């Protein structure tokens with residue numbers, strides 16, 4: 676291990692140059708050419724270090740750059756080194772604010788999240804490649820759609836992470852220096868309520884207010900929040916109604932929930948369905964939009980002090 680650390684400590688200029696190279700490539704999640712160019716740059720470094728690596732670029736199978744160091748024991752469960760090549764920054768950001776260094780800080784789109792992490796993982800692989808094989812294989816796995824929920828990349832992640840003895844994701848830590856050791860799950864839902872329009876003055880009694888039904892449900896949904904167990908439930912968007920003098924015939928809410936375990940997820944989804952199905956104002960009906968109900972969203976992590 677000392678040999679690896681010694682070599683790494685001599686690589687600071689090379690690592691900084693590598694981060695600069697990656698930061699100066701626009702690679703928004705929707706910029707396929709950009710995330711491909713990031714993969715090409717990383718492949719160049721890995722191949723130059725005689726590391727077995729390939730870019731499986733087809734997004735339908737979960738675009739992934741894969742690298743592999745064999746272990747002394749062929750069938751031993753691997754250690755996984757992970758990262759994502761995409762950023763949230765729109766194409767063109769590099770032209771506006773390219774890589775620059777001021778004092779001991781570097782700036783540029785994705786410099787923290789997570790191009791420096793990609794470089795870190797590549798150099799860890801390169802350092803390990805210089806040593807006799809570890810007992811177990813080490814896999815590098817670098818996806819291209821993390822910032823938009825890993826809808827495709829999760830296929831590759833699930834394939835390669837299953838059975839791994841450990842997985843290290845080189846996302847940035849916290850400002851405090853803390854390491855993020857686990858992440859919450861999340862989901863978004865839309866709730867649509869249909870009611871009955873009526874004139875608020877002329878025939879109010881004929882109406883059925885979708886807004887009132889939705890308002891009751893919002894209170895029930897917010898009551899699902901339980902800080903002690905890490906569950907939050909937030910209706911962050913509402914819309915509905917026609918005018919102030921019309922009983923509202925429709926209303927819509929968008930809900931974001933976060934949870935810590937799959938068991939919590941199932942129980943939470945069940946309670947959300949029950950709230951949406953519960954009777955509201957007579958002659959109104961509420962539906963849960965299943966189209967967005969299973970979308971997972973990136974989330975804040977729990978953090979622990981770095982050892």
Ligand SMILES: [Zn+2]
Nearest residue numbers: 759788789846
């Ligand atoms: Zn990230």
